Structures are given as C-alpha cells and as structure tokens.
Amino acid sequence: MLFHVKMTVQLPLDMDPETAARLKADEKALAQRLQQQGKWRHLWRIAGLYANYSVFDVDSVQELHDLLMQLPLYPYMAIEVAAMCRHPSSIHEDDR
Numbered sequence: 001m002l003f004h005v006k007m008t009v010q011l012p013l014d015m016d017p018e019t020a021a022r023l024k025a026d027e028k029a030l031a032q033r034l035q036q037q038g039k040w041r042h043l044w045r046i047a048g049l050y051a052n053y054s055v056f057d058v059d060s061v062q063e064l065h066d067l068l069m070q071l072p073l074y075p076y077m078a079i080e081v082a083a084m085c086r087h088p089s090s091i092h093e094d095d096r
C-alpha cells in the first residue's frame with residue numbers, strides 16, 4: 001500500500017541546539033534505515049520549507065501509523081497522509 005505523506009517540522013524556537021541536532025541525527029538514521037528496507041520509498045524536501053513530501057510503501061494503515069509515530073521528530077511534526085492506488089494510465093507495473 002502506497003501513502004503520500006507531507007511532514008512539516010516545527011521545532012520550538014527555544015529548543016536546545018544539541019537536543020535539536022540529536023533529534024535530526026536520529027531521524028536521519030531511522031529514515032535511511034526505512035529507505036533501505038523499501039518502506040520509505042521517496043523523500044523529497046519541499047523547496048523553501050522545513051518540510052518534506054514522502055512516499056511510504058507499507059503493508060497496512062496500522063504499519064504506516066506505527067512508523068510515523070516512532071519518528072524521533074514526530075512530536076514536532078504536522079503530518080498529512082493521502083492513500084494512493086494505481087492510476088490506470090501509469091506505465092509503472094510495480095506501483096500498487
């Protein structure tokens with residue numbers, strides 16, 4: 001199951017810089033692990049914003065929920081999710 005996810009990061013302005021740096025490093029490590037596992041298929045910066053557009057490939061809505069909840073930056077993110085299904089004109093046979 002493919003899901004389009006928009007994540008907008010809103011760190012508190014008064015957050016300790018070391019805490020922010022640790023959260024970002026932990027987020028990066030988990031994001032890269034999930035990409036290697038094929039769960040986090042795409043990760044794009046939205047130009048001009050501290051936000052990203054991502055595509056997740058998971059087995060269930062519950063799995064997506066659990067992945068998003070475990071992101072280190074989750075408490076500081078606004079998250080929007082859209083479920084996607086195959087477009088009849090797509091030439092990509094592996095999209096599902």
Ligand SMILES: O=C(O)CC1=CCC(=O)O1
Pocket residue numbers: 007009027028029031050051052073
């Ligand atoms: O910087 C972001 O958009 C938040 C984020 C998601 C994965 C990551 O490494 O940072």
